[in-house]
Amino acid sequence: xKATPQSLTLRLSxxxxxxxxxxxxxxxxxSFEQIYDEHSDFVWRNAxxxxxxxxGAEDVVQDVFIVVQRRLPDFDGRTTLQSxxxxxxxxxxxxxxRSYQRKDARCVxxxxxxxxxxxxxxxxxxxxxxxxxxxxxxxxxxxxQLDEDKRMLLILSELEGWTLREIAxxxxxxxxxxxxxxxxxxxxxxxxxxxxxxTHGDRP
Amino acid sequence: xxxxxxxxGNDSASLFRETRRAHDPTPAESAxxxxxxxxxxxxxxxxxxxxxxxxxxxxxxxxxATLRQIAIVSLGAAFVAAAFFAVTQFNRPPAxxxxxxxxxxxxxxxxxxxxxxxxxxALAPVPSGKLSASSQTAAARDEGQSRPRSQRRRWRxxxxxxxSSPRDMASAPEAxxxxxxxxxxxxxxxxxxxxxxxxxxxxxxxKAVAAIQDVAPRARSVESNPTEAVTxxxxxxxxxxxxxxPTELAMMKRMHGALRDADxxxxxxxxxxxxxxxxxxxxxxxxxxxxxIASCGIDTDDAALRAKRFLAAHPHAPVAMRVNAACASQxxxx
Numbered sequence: 001x002k003a004t005p006q007s008l009t010l011r012l013s014x015x016x017x018x019x020x021x022x023x024x025x026x027x028x029x030x031s032f033e034q035i036y037d038e039h040s041d042f043v044w045r046n047a048x049x050x051x052x053x054x055x056g057a058e059d060v061v062q063d064v065f066i067v068v069q070r071r072l073p074d075f076d077g078r079t080t081l082q083s084x085x086x087x088x089x090x091x092x093x094x095x096x097x098r099s100y101q102r103k104d105a106r107c108v109x110x111x112x113x114x115x116x117x118x119x120x121x122x123x124x125x126x127x128x129x130x131x132x133x134x135x136x137x138x139x140x141x142x143x144x145q146l147d148e149d150k151r152m153l154l155i156l157s158e159l160e161g162w163t164l165r166e167i168a169x170x171x172x173x174x175x176x177x178x179x180x181x182x183x184x185x186x187x188x189x190x191x192x193x194x195x196x197x198x199t200h201g202d203r204p
Numbered sequence: 205x206x207x208x209x210x211x212x213g214n215d216s217a218s219l220f221r222e223t224r225r226a227h228d229p230t231p232a233e234s235a236x237x238x239x240x241x242x243x244x245x246x247x248x249x250x251x252x253x254x255x256x257x258x259x260x261x262x263x264x265x266x267x268x269a270t271l272r273q274i275a276i277v278s279l280g281a282a283f284v285a286a287a288f289f290a291v292t293q294f295n296r297p298p299a300x301x302x303x304x305x306x307x308x309x310x311x312x313x314x315x316x317x318x319x320x321x322x323x324x325x326a327l328a329p330v331p332s333g334k335l336s337a338s339s340q341t342a343a344a345r346d347e348g349q350s351r352p353r354s355q356r357r358r359w360r361x362x363x364x365x366x367x368s369s370p371r372d373m374a375s376a377p378e379a380x381x382x383x384x385x386x387x388x389x390x391x392x393x394x395x396x397x398x399x400x401x402x403x404x405x406x407x408x409x410x411k412a413v414a415a416i417q418d419v420a421p422r423a424r425s426v427e428s429n430p431t432e433a434v435t436x437x438x439x440x441x442x443x444x445x446x447x448x449x450p451t452e453l454a455m456m457k458r459m460h461g462a463l464r465d466a467d468x469x470x471x472x473x474x475x476x477x478x479x480x481x482x483x484x485x486x487x488x489x490x491x492x493x494x495x496x497i498a499s500c501g502i503d504t505d506d507a508a509l510r511a512k513r514f515l516a517a518h519p520h521a522p523v524a525m526r527v528n529a530a531c532a533s534q535x536x537x538x
Binding site: 032033036037040041044045046048049054057058061062065066069125126127128130131132134135136138139154158159186187189190193194197 | 212213215216217219220222223224226227228229233234236237240241243244245249250453456457460486487489490493522523
């Protein structure tokens with residue numbers, strides 16, 4: 001039995017464009033602009049977590065939403081719109097990574113990613129900001145040592161807070177598989193983190 | 205369960221928790237995202253991939269995964285074949301020299317003999333770039349003369365293809381020795397002059413080898429240049445360099461930890477230690493703020509003076525507000 005949670009049944013009331021009216025008459029009403037407003041931050045931060053540099057993230061967001069705009073009529077509502085967009089993002093990032101390997105493109109390995117924007121403004125002292133930036137750098141460094149599937153699972157589960165069911169539907173897998181993969185990903189991440197802590201002492 | 209499952213501990217969970225919002229776009233990045241939307245809506249935006257590739261981006265990448273696996277298998281097979289070929293070539297016994305043929309006279313000349321049938325015997329050994337062209341030619345000619353006729357013909361054909369002009373064979377050493385691709389800083393080449401001096405080839409080759417061996421220790425001595433060690437030590441000691449920041453940061457973290465635990469004497473001691481190690485460190489300003497706060501916490505005699513001086517000098521420092529709050533009573537007394 002495939003129970004569909006409320007969050008997964010996306011219904012749009014107005015067509016996004018003329019094609020979507022024909023192809024998906026039941027979908028509706030969020031204009032493309034609304035969809036962009038709701039999900040562009042999500043796409044941006046996950047592009048960065050998947051290893052796209054700060055300068056390349058803008059291009060990735062643009063590519064993702066061009067695909068979204070063109071392919072929205074094909075979206076059948078079986079998953080959440082966010083899951084669907086995440087699937088597009090993953091493939092766009094892969095494309096960027098390949099183009100980086102071919103030439104000097106905009107997607108760089110995580111360890112080379114600039115961290116200039118990871119210090120968030122706020123009422124914190126410089127050392128607290130530096131500490132926070134170092135934690136982000138550590139997270140990115142450890143994530144970069146995992147393979148792409150494990151990294152994706154940890155991002156979705158631990159950083160985006162998705163449920164196993166949402167992840168499974170997004171990745172077109174079943175919940176048990178996702179659960180065991182996630183456990184393996186956590187175990188590997190934990191080992192890397194423990195090793196890092198052992199090596200680097202009391203740093204974050 | 206096993207210890208392996210415990211690897212995902214509180215540390216890892218808290219690392220994820222604390223960095224959850226770290227990648228959110230900043231206001232400047234949000235402005236860039238707005239510009240992206242404007243471009244897409246204006247129809248000016250283009251993807252970096254082909255139009256029909258958009259469909260592939262959406263559909264599950266089954267085909268690409270299959271192709272990738274095929275490519276991996278093909279590469280593996282090619283690698284195995286190449287390795288097999290290399291092993292068989294390497295293990296092939298060297299061609300016997302003809303009866304009565306003079307054995308190679310020098311070590312350098314005899315060195316490339318197992319690969320003498322390769323197309324570029326004179327270019328293959330590493331020292332060839334350092335040796336003069338005359339010694340290369342001499343060594344190559346020795347090899348050629350030690351071959352049977354049929355092999356020698358093939359060798360000669362391949363050797364001739366390496367030269368720009370077959371007629372230059374006699375003058376090749378001179379021409380090559382003056383070619384610009386020999387760096388001027390390399391070994392002083394033992395110039396052997398013309399091919400008629402082939403009889404002196406062993407001596408010139410030995411000179412070249414000796415010269416190379418003479419240069420090698422000098423090259424090593426450059427590597428162990430003590431100035432590099434001094435520079436490295438200076439870099440290690442420089443607190444302003446980013447690689448030194450983590451240690452300083454760890455100290456600041458301990459300082460803040462002590463403040464949080466209201467352990468002001470420890471915070472004071474740590475700030476003194478910080479001032480000793482990094483008098484002009486990245487967190488100098490913050491250290492002075494912590495020192496003022498800790499002084500006020502203990503209520504030392506100079507606490508109010510220290511706080512007042514700090515606030516006068518750095519009224520807009522991020523830590524100024526905390527100094528103000530921590531030293532309110534001391535400042536009110538004055």
